[in-house]
Every structure is written in structure tokens, then in C-alpha cells.
Amino acid sequence: MATIIAATWIGSISVFLWGTLALLTKLSGGEIPEFQLMAMTFGIAFLLMCVRWFRAGHSGIRYLRQPLLAWCIGVGGLFGYHFAYFKAMTLAPAVEVSLLAYLWPLFIVLMSSFLPGESLRKQHLLGAVLALMGGWLLIGGNSNGFALGNLDGYLVAFSCALIWSSYSVLSRLVKNVPTDAVGWFCGVTAVLALLCHLVWETTVWPTGWVQWTGVLGLGLGPVGIAFFTWDYGVKHGNIQLLGTLAYGAPLISVVLLIVAGYGEATSAVIAASVLIVLGSLIAGRAKRQPLPETETASFNS
Numbered sequence: 001m002a003t004i005i006a007a008t009w010i011g012s013i014s015v016f017l018w019g020t021l022a023l024l025t026k027l028s029g030g031e032i033p034e035f036q037l038m039a040m041t042f043g044i045a046f047l048l049m050c051v052r053w054f055r056a057g058h059s060g061i062r063y064l065r066q067p068l069l070a071w072c073i074g075v076g077g078l079f080g081y082h083f084a085y086f087k088a089m090t091l092a093p094a095v096e097v098s099l100l101a102y103l104w105p106l107f108i109v110l111m112s113s114f115l116p117g118e119s120l121r122k123q124h125l126l127g128a129v130l131a132l133m134g135g136w137l138l139i140g141g142n143s144n145g146f147a148l149g150n151l152d153g154y155l156v157a158f159s160c161a162l163i164w165s166s167y168s169v170l171s172r173l174v175k176n177v178p179t180d181a182v183g184w185f186c187g188v189t190a191v192l193a194l195l196c197h198l199v200w201e202t203t204v205w206p207t208g209w210v211q212w213t214g215v216l217g218l219g220l221g222p223v224g225i226a227f228f229t230w231d232y233g234v235k236h237g238n239i240q241l242l243g244t245l246a247y248g249a250p251l252i253s254v255v256l257l258i259v260a261g262y263g264e265a266t267s268a269v270i271a272a273s274v275l276i277v278l279g280s281l282i283a284g285r286a287k288r289q290p291l292p293e294t295e296t297a298s299f300n301s
Helices: 001-018 021-027 034-056 068-091 095-100 104-113 123-141 146-176 183-199 210-235 239-245 248-259 267-284
Strands: none
Touching: 001 021, 001 104, 001 210, 001 239, 001 248, 001 267, 021 210, 021 248, 034 068, 034 183, 034 210, 068 146, 068 183, 095 123, 095 146, 104 123, 104 146, 104 239, 123 239, 123 267, 146 210, 146 239, 183 210, 210 239, 239 267, 248 267
């Protein structure tokens, strides 16, 4: 149980880091093409793991030898989600795309009940729904409503939610694959994003130290450490609670933007905060059946 609690705390680090995504993207200037930015940030994430391997006294080659299923889940989740998200943004308004894409925490709560040893409790479902209401209230403030003409974009955005929730839940099936392997998944994702960039985009480099700080921050935080801590959390922690806590990311994002002077506190922000916190508290109080741990999880394995 202590291992599960610790892993859940580690996984929750990702939620905070994803909350910095909007601010760091703002700092990066918003002029860098999506796939170029994706290639740069995932490349930084790979280099970050390379530093870890170097400090450990090896090259990390040992982590290349993983089951095919792990590679499909890892690269399919990381690259597939971002590819679908960027594509949806070209087909439908950004707010509606975000609303649909951010169904993934709820899907995690629902889908994780099918995992061995897991079950869906009413506290998990109630907490996730309340947090979902808060998240939609927060994101949907500028929504113009869903239009049938944007159906293609909505479907692609919905696939984002399915891809990331599937990645998170299916990672539990390969929990013996060490988190270090995610470094290689990030490396492959960076290469695939670079190929997409070369085919479809024109290169635009950051100008000035502020934009470079934004790019480096993205690669080190929301795209780097966040994916490593999330991998460990969903494999060894309370995945239903992590799914509910994930709705805190847009709240953290808005708060940071307000503090940085890019937004203002409104009644919608306050109401969303109450719903998200209340939902997280309810999900957190759900009793969890202890699972037999056949193996000792180790982030350093």
C-alpha cells in the first residue's frame, strides 16, 4: 500500500507540470509550427533521460529491448495523441477541441475498472464527473457551441481522449517495463514529429531568450519529466485517483496565467476550482482494495 501511495504522489507531479503547459507555450511565442515544437520538446525529453543514463554510468541501450506491445503503447500514445490533437486543431475551433480531448481523465477512471484487480467505485465515478464539470466550465468559457460542420474535427479530438486514456490504462499491462524506456519512446516520437515537420511545415526558430526559455521549459517539464512520472504513476499507483486529479491541470494552468498577468479571476474560475477540488477529494476518499504485489516497483529499475 505504501508503494501505491508513493507512486500516486509521483504520478500527480505530472498534473502540476501539465498545468504549466499554457504558460510555457505562451512564452515560446506561439509562432513555432506544432510538429517542429513537438520534435524539439520531445528531443529535449530524450536528452533529459540521456543525462540520467549518463549519471548512472551507462548509455541506456539496455532499455531499447522491450516487448513489441510496450513500443506500440508507448509510441502510439505519445505520438498518436499529439498528432491527433494537432490535426483536430486544424479541423475545429480550439475550445471545442480542448473540451473533447480533455475527456481522457474520465475515460481513465472508467476504463481502468477493467484492469486485473481494479474495480469502479461510485466515489471514483462521482469525483471524476464533478471534476469533469469543473474542467469543462473552465475550458468552455469562450465556446461558441458545437457545429455539425466541424464534425470531422470533433471526431479526431474525441480520438485524442481515447488514445491518451488507452495509453495510460494499457501501460498497466506492461508495468514491468521500466520508466527509463519512456526515454526511447520520446526519442522515436521526436523523430516522427520531425518527419511530419519536414513534410508539412516551414521551420521557424525561437527568437530571444524568453522564447527559448519557453521551449526548454516545455521539453523539461510538461513534455519531459511529466511523461516519466505519469508512466510510473499509472503503472504502480491509484490510477482512478490520478485520472480524477488530472482535471486539476487546466485549473493550475488558468491560475498560473492569472498570476503571470495573462488572465483574470472570474466567478467561473472560482466555481470550477470548487468542483475540481471537491471531485478530487471524493475520489481520494474511495477505499481501494489492496492488490497483491508480486514484484517490487522501482523507478530506478
